[in-house]
Amino acid sequence: MQKYVIRRLLLAIPVLVLSSLIVFGLMRVMPGDALVALMGESGNVGERELKKLRKDLGLDRPYHEQYLIWVWQMVSLNPGDSIFTNEPIPVALKKSIPVTLELATLALILGLAIAIPVGVLSATRQDKPADYVGRVVAVSGLSFPDFWLGTLVITFAAIWFRWIPPLGYVSIWDDPWRNLQQFLLPAAVLGFRLSAATMRMTRSTVLEVLREDYVRTAWAKGLAGRMVVYKHALKNALIPVVTIVGGQLGTLLAGTVVVETIFALPGMGRLTVEAILYRDYPVVQTNVMLVAGVLVTLNLLVDLTYALLDPRIRYR
Amino acid sequence: MRSSINRRKFLTGVAVGTTALTAGALRPRTAAAAASSYPDWIPASPKPPKRGGTLTRASAWDPPVLDPRLTQSIGLFQFVGHTSSRLVRYAFPEEATGVTDPTLKGDLAESWQASPDHRTWTFKLRQGVKWQNVPPLNGRELVAADVKYCFEAYAKEGVQSFTFREIEGIETPDKYTLRVHLHTPNVLFPHNVAECVTVIFSREVLEEDGDLKKRLIGTGPYILKEHTRKVRLALTRNPDYFDKGRPYVDELVILSTPDFATRLAAFRTGQSDILQVASPSEVETVRKTNPAAVVQTYKNVLAPFGLALAQDKPPFSDLRVRRAISMSIDRQKQVDTVFEGHGIPGWGVPYMYYQDKAPTLAELGPWWQYRPAEAKKLLAEAGHPNGFETTLFYYEYWPQMTSQVQIVQQELKKNLNINVKITKLDYTTYYGRYVEGKWDGMAWGFQSGHAVGLDERTYMYLHSKSTKNFFRVNDSVIDELTVKLRRTPDRAEQAKITKKIVDRELDQVLRMWMPYDGGFLIYQPNVRNMAALALRRPDGYGSPTVARLWLDK
Numbered sequence: 065m066q067k068y069v070i071r072r073l074l075l076a077i078p079v080l081v082l083s084s085l086i087v088f089g090l091m092r093v094m095p096g097d098a099l100v101a102l103m104g105e106s107g108n109v110g111e112r113e114l115k116k117l118r119k120d121l122g123l124d125r126p127y128h129e130q131y132l133i134w135v136w137q138m139v140s141l142n143p144g145d146s147i148f149t150n151e152p153i154p155v156a157l158k159k160s161i162p163v164t165l166e167l168a169t170l171a172l173i174l175g176l177a178i179a180i181p182v183g184v185l186s187a188t189r190q191d192k193p194a195d196y197v198g199r200v201v202a203v204s205g206l207s208f209p210d211f212w213l214g215t216l217v218i219t220f221a222a223i224w225f226r227w228i229p230p231l232g233y234v235s236i237w238d239d240p241w242r243n244l245q246q247f248l249l250p251a252a253v254l255g256f257r258l259s260a261a262t263m264r265m266t267r268s269t270v271l272e273v274l275r276e277d278y279v280r281t282a283w284a285k286g287l288a289g290r291m292v293v294y295k296h297a298l299k300n301a302l303i304p305v306v307t308i309v310g311g312q313l314g315t316l317l318a319g320t321v322v323v324e325t326i327f328a329l330p331g332m333g334r335l336t337v338e339a340i341l342y343r344d345y346p347v348v349q350t351n352v353m354l355v356a357g358v359l360v361t362l363n364l365l366v367d368l369t370y371a372l373l374d375p376r377i378r379y380r
Numbered sequence: 381m382r383s384s385i386n387r388r389k390f391l392t393g394v395a396v397g398t399t400a401l402t403a404g405a406l407r408p409r410t411a412a413a414a415a416s417s418y419p420d421w422i423p424a425s426p427k428p429p430k431r432g433g434t435l436t437r438a439s440a441w442d443p444p445v446l447d448p449r450l451t452q453s454i455g456l457f458q459f460v461g462h463t464s465s466r467l468v469r470y471a472f473p474e475e476a477t478g479v480t481d482p483t484l485k486g487d488l489a490e491s492w493q494a495s496p497d498h499r500t501w502t503f504k505l506r507q508g509v510k511w512q513n514v515p516p517l518n519g520r521e522l523v524a525a526d527v528k529y530c531f532e533a534y535a536k537e538g539v540q541s542f543t544f545r546e547i548e549g550i551e552t553p554d555k556y557t558l559r560v561h562l563h564t565p566n567v568l569f570p571h572n573v574a575e576c577v578t579v580i581f582s583r584e585v586l587e588e589d590g591d592l593k594k595r596l597i598g599t600g601p602y603i604l605k606e607h608t609r610k611v612r613l614a615l616t617r618n619p620d621y622f623d624k625g626r627p628y629v630d631e632l633v634i635l636s637t638p639d640f641a642t643r644l645a646a647f648r649t650g651q652s653d654i655l656q657v658a659s660p661s662e663v664e665t666v667r668k669t670n671p672a673a674v675v676q677t678y679k680n681v682l683a684p685f686g687l688a689l690a691q692d693k694p695p696f697s698d699l700r701v702r703r704a705i706s707m708s709i710d711r712q713k714q715v716d717t718v719f720e721g722h723g724i725p726g727w728g729v730p731y732m733y734y735q736d737k738a739p740t741l742a743e744l745g746p747w748w749q750y751r752p753a754e755a756k757k758l759l760a761e762a763g764h765p766n767g768f769e770t771t772l773f774y775y776e777y778w779p780q781m782t783s784q785v786q787i788v789q790q791e792l793k794k795n796l797n798i799n800v801k802i803t804k805l806d807y808t809t810y811y812g813r814y815v816e817g818k819w820d821g822m823a824w825g826f827q828s829g830h831a832v833g834l835d836e837r838t839y840m841y842l843h844s845k846s847t848k849n850f851f852r853v854n855d856s857v858i859d860e861l862t863v864k865l866r867r868t869p870d871r872a873e874q875a876k877i878t879k880k881i882v883d884r885e886l887d888q889v890l891r892m893w894m895p896y897d898g899g900f901l902i903y904q905p906n907v908r909n910m911a912a913l914a915l916r917r918p919d920g921y922g923s924p925t926v927a928r929l930w931l932d933k
Contacts, residue, residue, distance in 0.1 A: 095813065096812035100812040148444055149593070159608075218641055219641055226648070232611055326641065
């Protein structure tokens with residue numbers, strides 16, 4: 065297993081290098097630059113001033129030099145400052161990562177808390193009303209886009225309950241109750257989306273497993289229904305579910321962009337989108353590399369989880 | 381299985397459906413009718429002001445940096461007017477005679493006077509004005525040398541340099557006198573230093589930090605207490621503010637809320653005190669849940685957006701082509717449909733500088749009326765009987781803009797056989813391409829949003845040598861008139877020259893303005909003295925007007 069992990073980690077290097085080249089290239093291909101965005105609607109900046117600012121920021125150097133400087137900064141864990149705000153990138157990340165992490169974790173917990181019981185219920189009550197309800201919920205989750213659901217939730221919460229999550233993010237360490245109020249609805253929106261595919265996968269794999277011989281044997285032994293379903297069937301049905309949850313984490317991170325905007329949360333999603341709009345090269349590049357690194361790691365973790373769920377699986 | 385729908389049921393259904401559709405189609409008109417009942421001016425409260433409270437506003441904007449030399453972003457200037465003062469300012473709502481009152485008042489300056497040739501302006505500063513009691517200023521007195529340093533720094537680098545480079549030199553004969561020498565005469569110079577973007581910043585911060593990106597310390601009514609990017613700005617009352625007793629509100633909070641639905645929800649639930657909406661139907665939606673909310677129709681004194689043509693190149697260098705295009709666009713249709721009957725047909729110079737009432741579409745002259753047959757004839761005379769191909773790029777500042785762009789595309793095709801290929805861009809790409817001024821074809825152009833002053837709206841935006849002349853106007857008559865305006869001290873005479881500039885612009889179709897609507901401002905019922913003035917809304921570039929606002933709680 066150790067060899068397997070090392071091999072996977074080594075394989076991650078070309079993936080990350082390729083990602084860095086793609087994001088660096090794409091940012092340079094896009095027209096406009098951070099200076100133009102920074103100026104706002106002024107238009108009264110001479111070419112001389114722009115040239116000077118470009119030089120100060122190193123944007124006048126050849127692309128390969130800019131790339132190598134950036135790679136070196138990344139390797140030495142000093143990704144530099146934002147062009148747009150002058151804020152050191154690690155400072156900006158330190159503020160935004162906990163927001164996205166909290167949102168994604170809550171969404172994942174809520175999503176799984178909905179998906180697995182409903183998926184199991186749907187499977188064990190196949191073609192009964194509970195199954196139909198579960199399937200409708202799952203299809204709805206797949207069909208409703210995040211921005212639509214988020215807008216609807218915040219609008220109707222305001223109209224019906226005269227309440228929306230308090231604006232102005234506070235950290236969970238400063239005010240846990242206020243923080244929870246701020247995260248519950250956005251996490252529910254994201255979690256609902258996440259639960260849909262997981263619910264459908266849980267239903268189909270549990271259905272499949274329930275028809276296996278060893279489950280029939282468990283029933284024949286006279287085990288309680290709960291024991292049969294949760295101990296014998298569900299555990300064996302979880303491998304495809306874990307795979308799909310792992311795959312959806314990327315979608316979850318993408319979903320945070322929209323949800324963070326709607327619920328005014330200062331997370332990684334908003335940071336990245338704003339940086340793209342303002343052509344803040346170092347911020348975009350660092351964020352993309354960070355997300356790429358997270359996804360590579362998550363995929364590895366998902367693969368390693370298989371062994372925990374099924375001891376027959378061996379890594380070579 | 382037999383269908384359960386018979387002929388009678390079908391006809392009933394059709395009748396009900398038609399009625400519903402008709403009602404739906406009439407809805408904007410109904411909303412527009414209701415909207416017309418909202419005032420465009422809210423007089424100051426006669427009650428004595430109360431101290432205290434927190435005013436909160438959910439805002440679409442976030443300041444990129446805190447340095448007023450480096451940006452004119454609305455995100456920054458939505459609050460810089462609270463922390464910092466200018467030499468002179470425009471009247472606040474409680475002082476103004478009406479929404480279009482452009483009277484100048486002293487801010488840091490008590491009085492100002494020009495030399496007979498209007499090349500030298502002398503400003504007498506208030507005595508005893510203190511910088512905010514925050515290190516490194518620690519409440520020291522503001523003196524003329526501070527203003528001199530600041531103006532010279534603006535001229536040296538950054539986005540305000542064009543305005544301040546007309547300064548030849550500055551003298552400070554004593555602590556409270558500032559003498560500004562200009563390269564050329566300008567009777568409107570005080571207007572330029574009254575714009576919200578010309579705030580006085582502190583020398584110490586710039587010298588210590590090398591820029592003003594992190595700290596903003598001024599002499600204004602509020603001290604910047606907290607700036608957490610993408611979260612909130614919190615400002616607290618400055619107890620040493622020179623205008624004793626003011627401001628009234630203890631704390632201002634601006635919450636970064638990029639999504640409109642969230643800002644709307646925040647207003648509905650009382651988390652935000654001010655809301656801007658674009659259309660009459662949106663006002664009615666808000667009023668359903670918040671019937672006590674106070675609504676003000678935002679007074680449009682100009683249109684900030686229009687069709688910008690590459691008029692230094694064929695085919696748009698031909699006046700007949702510009703006139704033909706203008707006549708092929710039905711502006712009234714845009715007002716009626718896109719803006720639900722609530723909007724202006726479009727012009728570029730604030731009308732209050734040359735006449736009392738907003739111009740009607742008819743007053744804009746023959747080339748601004750919808751006359752497609754004449755337009756086609758004129759285009760044929762210009763050598764394009766079969767139309768031509770061109771391009772148009774734009775950035776969607778709000779959804780209605782896309783509708784306008786598409787209507788123009790359809791009308792140019794239908795009436796003149798001009799095929800327009802539209803490209804929708806993100807803000808940075810759009811802005812970079814637009815202000816660079818080297819594009820071909822057409823752009824959905826803009827003029828900057830912050831300016832109130834006549835000099836900015838005429839000379840700065842229309843003179844061929846100005847770097848803010850985004851519409852690429854190059855007209856010797858306009859150049860002559862805008863320079864003449866800067867040398868004419870008499871207000872009545874200024875109005876006449878301004879009218880000539882406007883008439884020339886409209887006749888030559890130099891900037892093809894499009895219909896516009898500033899929408900509505902909605903306030904919680906306990907907010908007093910909050911009226912939006914023309915070009916000075918309390919939520920954007922006009923936010924300094926909030927300095928006199930109070931909460932009746």
